[in-house]
Amino acid sequence: MLEASNLECVRGERRLFAGVSFRLAAGEMLALQGRNGSGKTSLLRMLCGLTPAASGEIRWCGRPIARLGEEFRSALCFLGHQNAIKEELTPLENLLATARLAQEALDEEAALAALELVGLLGREDLACRYLSQGQKRRAALARLVHEKRALWVLDEPYVALDRAAIDLVAGLVGAHLQRGGLAVLTTHQAVAVSAGSVRELTLGDDAASQQRL
């Protein structure tokens, strides 16, 4: 379903990676690894279509994502490095606003259930600026509970989370894969998911591919 061929990433005057290719079918997950600055986040942004690749192509269901545009974006759920949480809004408002902007039906009951699952019940009416780092991350990840779109692209989903929350997210990803979804995520930790097959890709392994231009 998701296919990348010969991707090259240039940031400023450095080539972060080149010749990155992979293919991901339904129910599969790609775990991106690599040290800091190896271009993991850049690759994720490329997969979303935010950053154009210096060369190479990304295809979704056999068609280039640049051509697909909105059709691709309606199958994509991206969770970036930043939480995309509004400090002034409560977790509940954030969750509902995100769903509304993505044109997804999410009623308050379902949203509350999602917040309960990520352990934010009792804080759903507190402005996010009063939450801890980990709680903010949980508020952001609450989106995933009812997320039905096919491709999840998650940047460091486990960062700032405690053990229980990591297991919870891994469970959500596992359930998503079991439904036939796809996931691409970056991580520094090896976290087992309950279902689906995991492919691994390590960026910046060979010093030759990463060089000054």
Next chain:
Amino acid sequence: MLSLIRAVIGRDLRLAMRRQADIVAATFFFIIVVSLFPLGVGPEPEQLRRMAPGVLWVAALLATMLSLPRLFADDHRDGTLEQLALAPQPLALIVLGKVIAHWLFAGLPLVLLAPVLGIQFDLAEDALAVLTLSLLIGTPALSGIGAIGAALTLGVRGGGVLLSLLVLPLYIPVLIFGAGAVDATVTGLGAQAHLSLLGALALGGVFFAPWPTAAALRVALE
């Protein structure tokens, strides 16, 4: 489509209400700038009446400039802008929603204050009415055109100053027709033509500006 625009407006307005200090600051800036002019040029009613349209309109431009940098900067910082750019609808529609919201909390207060401030300048009733009407028609154009500048300077060094450099020249037609409408009323020429042209600018500003703004936002997100 409409529900998306409504969702964006609703979210931005709610955020603005939680951060009222910004709106209040821009509004008071408008009031203070307008009130400073009589102190600077003297209290002769005749002179004040002649200056009023220009002063109020220039102050409105500057007050709008003040709130523009935050139009996209907050969303950019916390990652919401990426989410908006990845929404399965054209980004321009979302921008349109944000422009309307910006007008509601940055432009509308100026419109509502204008008659009160116009009294300070000894404007007659018909001139006050036209002043308010011209601001009502013209300020949406300021929000629309300003959004282009805000998107172009997003995350750029010295963005605020650069923003005024880019946007103020583009505001000139709005200023001319807006202040001209009041002027024409005062001199008894009738404001009809000015107001229609202003309306055309506002329509253009609100409905065409979101497209270059969306393009600039995508460039900023790369």
Next chain:
Amino acid sequence: MSNRLINWFRYASPQSFYPLAGRMIPWFWGLAAIFGVAGLGIGFLLAPSDAQQGEGYRIIFLHVPASWMSMFIYLVMAFWAATGLAFNTRLSGMMASALAPTGALFAFLSLWTGALWGKPMWGTWWVWDARLTSELILLFLYIGFIALQAAIDDPRRADRAGAILALVGVVNIPIIYFSVQWWNTLHQGASVSLTKAPSMAAMMLWGMLLCALACWMYSIAVALMRVRVIMLERERHTDWVRALLRGKE
């Protein structure tokens, strides 16, 4: 047709354009010099004096070409910006940024010569005449473009942001010009204006055309020089720049 156009742009890669521009520059300098000498010769030595304006009208031989060029260069810049956005070619963005300073220079010269013309003719350095005001705004637009590009570090991003700004500007220039003219007629009524140009003798027309051609050739030459510098700077890590610089030692 469009296919051939794209091919043409692809062949116009910096690597092949750089030496080509280098070969063309001397020719444009030569043409600029010939036209300039001829135009100034006609304008300052041969042309008769104007009945109303005396000798001061000769500033027009400088002012009008500078104004023309400042507007024309903005259009060319917007054209390159549009092709850069449409075809994503590297050369287009470089051309746009190479043209901007020269356009700004001509806008400034147009204001300067306009002021020096206005003082003896109108008795004042500055008149809020529609053309002068539009020229001032054009200078602001150029400065905005240059400042925006200077503030963005990544050249590709700077190109695209500048291109959007240039296109927005080009849509706005007619609106601005129209609004300023409208404003001008309301506020100044029957006062003097540049539109009342002296009835032009054929010789004056020739002088002006030649001066305009000289400015045109000058702009091309300078823009090519600047685009070469930009190319070296931006492509400094490519093999062809390395080879080129090694070859010159």
Next chain:
Amino acid sequence: MIHWNSLAEFLAMGRHGPYVWGSLLVMVLLMVAEPMLLLRGRSRLIARLRRQHRAEAAERGQARAGDRSMANWSND
């Protein structure tokens, strides 16, 4: 053919001399200065790039030597 009778008359430009010559002078000055500045900027850029390229080449040579010494060391 030439419009002027004397050089003084030409320079005076019918009392408009300062304005006419002021225009011409500034225009010519700027139009000469622009290419001059460009040429200077270009030669500076070329010198800087040469330095950079040389430094990079040296760095690369050193890195290669470093690899070799590492290899020798691990062989011991």
